[in-house]
Amino acid sequence: MGLWVSACATTPSYQCDLNAVEFKTDFESGQLNTVSCDTNGYRIVISPENTPINNSPWYAFDIMGAENITVPITLVYEGGTHRYSPKLQKGDGSWQDITDTVFVTEDKSSARFNITPASDSVRIAAQPIIDTQDHLAWMREKARLNFVKLDQIGQSVEEQPIFKLEEVDAPLADKPYVVIIGRQHPPEVTGAQALIPFVDTIWNDSALSQRFRDEYNLIVIPLINPDGVLKGHWRHNVSGLDLNRDWGPFTQPETQAAQNEFRRFESGQDDIVLFLDFHSTWRNLIYTQTDEEPTVPADFTRNWIDRVKAKLTDDVYAFTREANTTSDRPVSKNYMYRTYGVPAMTFEVGDDTSVAAIEAASQVFAEEMMTLLLEEASR
Numbered sequence: 001m002g003l004w005v006s007a008c009a010t011t012p013s014y015q016c017d018l019n020a021v022e023f024k025t026d027f028e029s030g031q032l033n034t035v036s037c038d039t040n041g042y043r044i045v046i047s048p049e050n051t052p053i054n055n056s057p058w059y060a061f062d063i064m065g066a067e068n069i070t071v072p073i074t075l076v077y078e079g080g081t082h083r084y085s086p087k088l089q090k091g092d093g094s095w096q097d098i099t100d101t102v103f104v105t106e107d108k109s110s111a112r113f114n115i116t117p118a119s120d121s122v123r124i125a126a127q128p129i130i131d132t133q134d135h136l137a138w139m140r141e142k143a144r145l146n147f148v149k150l151d152q153i154g155q156s157v158e159e160q161p162i163f164k165l166e167e168v169d170a171p172l173a174d175k176p177y178v179v180i181i182g183r184q185h186p187p188e189v190t191g192a193q194a195l196i197p198f199v200d201t202i203w204n205d206s207a208l209s210q211r212f213r214d215e216y217n218l219i220v221i222p223l224i225n226p227d228g229v230l231k232g233h234w235r236h237n238v239s240g241l242d243l244n245r246d247w248g249p250f251t252q253p254e255t256q257a258a259q260n261e262f263r264r265f266e267s268g269q270d271d272i273v274l275f276l277d278f279h280s281t282w283r284n285l286i287y288t289q290t291d292e293e294p295t296v297p298a299d300f301t302r303n304w305i306d307r308v309k310a311k312l313t314d315d316v317y318a319f320t321r322e323a324n325t326t327s328d329r330p331v332s333k334n335y336m337y338r339t340y341g342v343p344a345m346t347f348e349v350g351d352d353t354s355v356a357a358i359e360a361a362s363q364v365f366a367e368e369m370m371t372l373l374l375e376e377a378s379r
Contacts, residue, residue: 028131031232041072060125081108084126154257176271186228188280201366248330284319317361
């Protein structure tokens with residue numbers, strides 16, 4: 001996971017010294033491949049963990065020893081093209097998008113920008129970093145609620161724990177479950193930024209949330225690919241596989257952990273009414289079944305989307321629904337629908353959607369989901 005680059009080259013045009021300015025990745029999610037110097041400054045190569053792969057070129061690195069020095073950086077993509085504009089972590093821990101100062105080549109094979117750190121160390125990343133410890137801290141916070149329990153359901157290829165949160169107040173057989181998962185793909189940070197406030201809304205102190213918990217349970221597996229997050233992968237687990245193409249084969253311990261957790265729904269021990277898988281992509285959208293495909297509860301997806309659209313204007317959170325006939329493609333949405341017959345959706349959040357918009361939308365989505373399912377329970 002860690003990398004120090006100490007090669008050095010100097011030119012008359014730019015005094016580039018990697019012994020003085022160092023690039024460091026010895027932190028969770030830290031990732032770059034090589035650094036070199038030329039007359040244009042520092043050239044950073046970003047390569048995927050293997051190919052072929054989805055175009056999600058993740059990078060994260062610290063620049064050390066460059067206080068008040070202008071550092072020209074060129075990101076060069078191998079196996080992909082520019083997708084994520086660099087983000088700068090500020091002293092208070094928040095992240096600043098520096099898109100306005102980035103020049104991207106026409107073919108998107110590289111991106112160039114200058115950075116002048118105000119301190120001896122500055123962190124640059126493709127997206128704000130939410131690492132395994134951030135996920136665990138949030139899960140532990142939720143587990144302090146008297147109706148939530150944190151349990152390990154399995155482990156990754158490299159034996160990192162995979163956790164779930166589950167409601168434990170009267171988990172009766174006649175109290176059906178909503179199931180939520182996330183972070184199958186490491187760089188998809190905006191999906192994680194949506195999952196967290198979505199669950200927070202369900203587990204808050206509002207009268208709606210309390211009524212919902214009286215009728216439904218919730219299982220949340222927020223981080224299924226911890227190895228990929230730790231290592232700063234573009235897409236895959238450490239076996240080089242896309243976990244969201246392994247629902248059916250279940251060849252990987254990460255997806256096997258989820259399958260084993262959901263066997264309770266196959267046995268009839270418990271019922272499931274809804275499955276949501278949080279991801280990120282180029283824009284806000286939700287992949288669903290078609291309205292012609294029967295689900296239990298019936299017509300939930302169409303009604304939910306309609307209600308949310310009535311509450312969320314496009315200037316707050318523009319999104320589309322993409323309904324496709326369920327295929328044999330082994331993604332989580334297809335597997336959960338084919339196996340359990342429930343509405344199963346891939347909730348995609350745009351790469352560049354603001355945190356404020358994500359949080360506002362997540363609250364509305366959660367509230368309308370609860371309202372609709374409570375109406376279903378009262379029938």
